[in-house]
Amino acid sequence: MILHGYWRSGAAYRTRLALNLKGLAYEQSGVDLRTGAQRSEAFVALNPQGMVPALEVDGAILTQSPAILEWLEETHPTPALLPADALDRARVRAMAALVGCDIHPLNNLRVGKALRETFGADQAAVDAWAARWILPGFEALERLVATHGNGWCFGPTPTLADCYLVPQIYSARRFNVPLDAFPRLLAIEAAAQAHPAFVAAHPDNQPDAD
Template sequence: MTPVLYDFWRSSAAYRVRIALNLKHVAYHSVAVDLSNGAQREPAFLARNPQGLVPALDIGTTVLTQSLAIIDYLDATHEAVPMVSSDPVARSHVLAQALVIAADIHPIDNLRVLNRLTSQFGADQAARDAWYTHWIIEGLTALEAMTATLPGPFLGGKAPNLADVCLVPQLYNARRFAVPLAAFPRLLRANAAAAECAEFAAAHPDQVKPPA
């Protein structure tokens, strides 16, 4: 069975999985779940993922959820472009870099959190933007320091790894919100290398955005 990816074009978590699928050369069928109109809360989707979040990957025998868990599955079942090192220490460092984004930046800048800031605490757009920018800059500052001495061009060296797969969607979001990025030359270098990689380019939201 061809895997089915339940996806939303501008979801950074889904963007990660699209990149990983492409890097692993896994053909898949994409089904859009429109987060803008609440499709993720419909019973049919909740039956696949009780969290009501994208991505979800139906591999025929089961449905996988959570982007890093899906990528871990792909890494365990497809050898092309390893996402983490087989060396335990190097593996730990790559996971730590990826989690700066996937665990520390992304969850508290997610749309549902931003909406909660408004509905529960009365945050206006300026306050929401300030919140968003603060957590991105704090996380990227740490990640820049963590990766400053790594060989390039990718964070993974000559080939991208899990940290790159997480970085590219996060920088896409940062640019959407006009977050200043000049202080992160190492991260920008990795992002530029990814932009030249066909597998990253094909996963870009502009390439999967549904027609207006």
């Protein structure tokens, strides 16, 4: 497998986490979003949307991190990143979607670029924009983890929800979002910092990091 991604992309980060948690070997190919490499003819041939990640698997190309993570769970079910019970699986997917649908798309690189170029936002304004969406999402997640968590977002082992949450905490710190109100989420971040799969997936540890 070859993962085409950008070291600081939250979507690529969550994909690395799932691959690592499942113990799968993969190569990495860096796509520098800052220089527009995602719009190159070569990359658009892989992913017409021109976004990361893209995962090459035996000549096939998978795109969109939620689809990739679900494919990984279906084709490599052990260790499981979704619970056995159908209701619990729905709960974990909902926690993941809270980040993937309602937080992350509003503070990714292309949104920040649009805020700067179209609306003249400075970094403080971009940070405030990110906080506007991260804080209410984290408030909801803090309550959900209080109900369902046991060291991780849902139960005593990492799930898809953690694959989404941990990269979003990394992003929140980049945008200077205050996190003291979320002790349960910070405890998950601390657990991730001690977990080999999470350490290996961290942006600073990627071959294209700078």
